[in-house]
Amino acid sequence: MDFGALLHTISTITPDRPWGIDIPNYFWFTGSSAAAFIISSFAHVFGMKEYKPIAGFSLLLAFVLLVAAPMNLIDDLRQPGRIINFFFYGWENFPTSPMKWGVLLLIAYPLLILVEALVLYRPYFWFSKGVVRSQEQVEKDHHLGVILGAIGIPLALSVHGYTGYILGAVHAIPLFHTPLMPILFLASAMVSGTGLLIILLPIFQKFFTDFKQVDMEMMQRLARLLSWFIVIDLVIRFFWLTFAITFNGEEKYALKLFFGENFWEVLIVDYVICLFVPMIIGFTSYLTRSFKWVLFGGILSAIGVWIFRWNTVIGGQSIGKTTPFLLEYHPHFSGFDSTVSVLSNWSLLIALIALVMVLFPWDKEMANYYVKQGDR
């Protein structure tokens, strides 16, 4: 006899869950920021010359994403006016509350990127004022940039890793509770960050530079990079799910129920359409020669990671702790933590991208790689 048939819940209450649509969006922003920073560090720290042209652009993108990200968090709070309490109280829980680590990380990381961007673009700001700089000064700046980038890499990994940690530490929710969660978050972050670069780079190169042409070679490189990130992401997801189903614990039943009920949204849309398809595109050189296919893969992967964040945060909370079966989430249309507030956050992000890209001479720096000295 099926054990399950022995028990029916006749009546109980339906509990509300605390984290709404803002939270997957927050995770998407911080993750993409970490990825953009790492890609910029390919050139700045690891000296990979092929990523030099987009290193500055990518660094600015990392900064903007991280400035916009905490707005999602504040919007999700029921008492946003008490944000000061986060800084003043509760320090005794610092070792056990991953959310508390955000006090330090969310301040240190954007500051560091800002300083690095200022150092990187200093010659361009100075050049426009007619100041001539010595080779020694330039080298000093370069050295400082490398140091800041080197500090930034663990910081970027920590900023996104801690968000995964926040979920992973929640033992009460089987879908969250895995030590792999921070790594899983980082792997999917690399996917969405690269996807976002594939979307934004051609827009900015085509419309907001003097040379007005898309670097197709760079797009191909990013598409290939994206595919490798997807491979890593899929491998970690494989570990996560297979570890959970080996033993007949609570997690196995919860995950079976969850993935069974949400088969279409989770496995088909997220895994097959949004990860597998872009991976195939990136690895097929015939397809990567086409701008449209590369862009399509980038868009799919960026959306796919958003869906993954949604499925994890909302899906995890949909699993009942004291109530049978699953819960369903319907975000409010307007007000705090609603569809409109997430759209507003995206508007804020776009406005910030526009502002930062206007203030920083990224196009002059990028032109160095695309325009020959004589043509300028």
Add this chain to the structure above:
Amino acid sequence: MDEKEPQQSRRGFVKSATALLGAAVLAAPSAKAMSLTNPGRERGDERYIGQEGKRFGMVIDLRKCVGCQACTSACKSENKVPHEKFRTYVPEYELGSYPNVHKAFLPQLCNHCAEPSCVSVCPTGATFVRKDGIVVVDNEICWGCGYCINACPYDKRYFNPITNVADKCTLCAHRVDHGLLPACVESCVGGARVFGDFNDPHSAVSKLLSSFPTTVLKPASGTKPRVFYIALSGEIQGLPYSLKALDDMARKIDGMPTTREWSTKGE
């Protein structure tokens, strides 16, 4: 002009800026005392400290529970629990399969765990354990992030729509501190709920613990609950979520709308 002057003025600026910043830092939470933990506890407020040397908890004798929900309503009126929110309630289960079935009731409330997962994750120190083991929320400090609500394996926390912060059962600490019993205990018609001090070997709860086999909900979560059950059926001890509820089916039949943000998933 003296060469040192610019340096001095810069230093002066740094000094005054530091002083200003310091003053701002101190003035911001001026209503509450400065504290790295929780201002109420630092102040030594009795409501925050509780009764030293005691360890409060509850033993629920399920053989005596008739599922009348007197505890649910007493709690709601005593603690002004908002509409559609509950600090305690009694779910109803059907055990077995036809024709061998019987009903089971499972009164639930915050377990006032010895190792509460809600407390360790709180980033503002708003939720904490009093010296007598009662877990409470400081509704002036809580910023409503909901981390504790997700961390509780028993689903015994909710957002209070009036205070807009996390809220939960306090074991009626305001009554207990005046020598009274929690409202749910006092109103229990079958005498199923027994409240007391586990540190006192002569208390009713200590005697019940030593006289009967007892168990707790979700023992594997490692939170060491201090609400013990007598005669708890193994089938419902782990509060399994692998089944569809009869009220889900009823909702489907009745075509109930899902206007709430979170609702039971219909099939």
